[in-house]
Amino acid sequence: MSEASAPHAVDRRDLTAAQRNAVAELLRVSPVADELGRRFARAGHELHLVGGSVRDALLGRLGEDLDFCTDAHPDQTLQIIKGWAEAVWETGREFGTIGAQHGGLRLEITTFRAESYDQVSRNPVVVYGTNLTEDLKRRDFTINAMAVSLPDHRFTDPHGGLDDLAAKVIRTPASPQESFRDDPLRMLRAARFAAQLRFTVHPDVRAAMTAMAADLDRITAERIRDEFTKLLCGADPITGLRLLVDTGLAERFLPELTGLKLEIDEHAQHKDVYEHTLTVVSNAVGFEEEGCDFILRMAALMHDVGKPATKSVGSDGRVSFHHHEVVGARLTKARMKALRYPKDVTGKVTALVALHLRFYGYGRGEWTDSAVRRYVTDAGDLLPRLHKLTRSDCTTRNRRKAAQLAADYDALEERIALIAAEEDLARVRPDLDGNAIMELLGVPPGPVVGRAWKYLKDLRLERGPLDRDAAEAELLRWARDEGIVD
Structure with a gap:
């Protein structure tokens, strides 16, 4: 990055050691990025690496997908990359985006935008902008409103994104109210970035999320689903989930989660079902072997959503939730259908919710070999996830009880292995x-x-x-x- 004379440009001498490492990240892709920048310059157009690509480079985690913005319109972009791009796709053309592939990198090149919602429709109205400053102002958060111009590597940061990145805070370039009026999905994106990056949401942003939560109703189920999936698959999904509940956003598209705060878990009087659920999700993350297992995490999140509808209090004052797994499976299926999740994903999550209590009682010695066979057969290819979900569901602080449950499940897995050695349980x-x-x-x-x-x-x-x-x-x-x- 070279020193720039433009306002808000950041001198390279001001960069921290971590940020200087980001320069190396950018230089790694610069043979492709700079070559593309020169092609746009020769055609009389600007090109800037922007948004998440700059943010990730500064965090030292730049991937193979690069985002650019330009003053060129889609037809002009297509002409500039013609014969240079190894592949081109136009699926985002209506939003001003042209996709391309070159040198092992996937590139998205978007015309400067000044999009907004009409506050009635559920999709953005795309209006092309005319300059970089305008484009950066309309972006969701300051950490995504930085740009590196190509091919000269001039760094532009008009909204203090670099400072916010260092402080690990999520803030909007414009006022939060203006930003969320333009695109209410940004409220959900704030929670998503908090989960992905382990950042804190600025108090002003959080207040606007709470005040404007109902505006999320203007967003399509598919867009909400995609953001929520990314949140749940974040490095710290618990922070994101708490934000959704505390700001009232969860009530707009996942009210079952908020409802759990009202119920007390009969197995653990020290915490309510909501806190228990968050612990189960955290435990499930710990059982993942490689990357996010959305099906496992979603099943952990939804496993007790049937409790509010099945709560009863006995004559002895004990609380019970009989058959909550059956009710929970039905609620899970309906909610995931409303969010437009694929049928196969919904089916797997629903099955895990329905099966998550099956193990309890094994330690009393009541399970015959036939019961073990049915457990394995009913779980099918979900058995490894069911093992993890069941173990994750043990959140008691009673060490003796926790140790006994773990030993019981160890014994069940050993018994499954012994029977499987004699029979092909996976293909009964x-x-x-x-x-x-x-x-x-x-x-x-x-x-x-x-x-x-x-x-x-x-x-x-x-x-x-x-x-x-x-x-x-x-x-x-x-x-x-x-x-x-x-």
């Missing part, structure tokens, strides 16, 4: 297939075959593998009881 099937059933019973394809298949599978889960003669004898006995054969 009846001992007779459909063709054998039809041949033995003398029936055509149809409902009878399905019922017989289910009976044999249940028998397989109950008693383990049967040899051919035993399986046929059991099938014939069932068929006679059902009146299918004489």
Whole structure:
């Protein structure tokens, strides 16, 4: 970065050691970025590395995706990169964005913008801006409102983003009220960045989030879903989740989370279900082996949402939440459907919520081998996540009880391994297939075959593998009881 004479430019001599390291990050991509900058300059246009790319470079974590802004309009950008870009995509063209790939980097080049909401519609109205200063002012947060001009590497920071980055604070370039009126999703993005970067939201921003939470209703479910997913997958999701609840944002799209604050956990009188849930999410993060497991985190977040609707107080004053896992699974499915999550993701999260209590009672010695088989079969490919969720759900401060629960689950996993060594638990099937059933019973394809298949599978889960003669004898006995054969 070279010294610049423009107002608000930051002299390289003022950079901290960490920020000087960011220069190296930028130089790593500069062969591509500078070459692109020269192409725009020759065409009479500006080009600036901007937003998250500059922020991440300053944090020493610049990736392979680079964001640029320019005074060139999309058609002009396409002409400038024609023959240079290895691939081009125009999916963001209506928002002024052209995507390109070159030298192993993914580039997004966006025309200066001055977009805003009309405060009625649920999508931004895109209006092209005319200069960098205007473009930076309309960005969400000061840490995303810095730019590096190309190819001369002039650094521009009109809103003190560098200071806020050093202070680890999230602040808006314009007033928070103006910023959130333009795009209410920025309130959710503030919580997301707090979770991702472990930053603190400025008190003025937090106050505006609280006062304007209802404005989030103007945003489409898909945009909310995407921001929330990033928040939950952040390095510190608990901070983000607390912000959502404390500011009232959660009430707008995830009211089940806020509702948990009202319920007391019968297993841990020292904390309410809300605090217990946040602890379970934190525990689940600790069980991840590689990157964010959204399905596990979401299941941890939603596992007790059925408690408010199932709360009852016994004559002895004890609180219980019978069948809250069933109610919770139903609520989880409905909420994720409303947020437009894919069916397969929703199905997996819902199944984990429904199964999360199944383990309790194992320590009393009541589980037969058939119960273990059903546990594994019902979990299917979710079994590794179910192991983690169940262990995460142990938040008691009673060390003896916590140690006993951990030992019980260790024993269950060992028992699963022993049975699996003898049987393929992941692929439990009846001992007779459909063709054998039809041949033995003398029936055509149809409902009878399905019922017989289910009976044999249940028998397989109950008693383990049967040899051919035993399986046929059991099938014939069932068929006679059902009146299918004489």
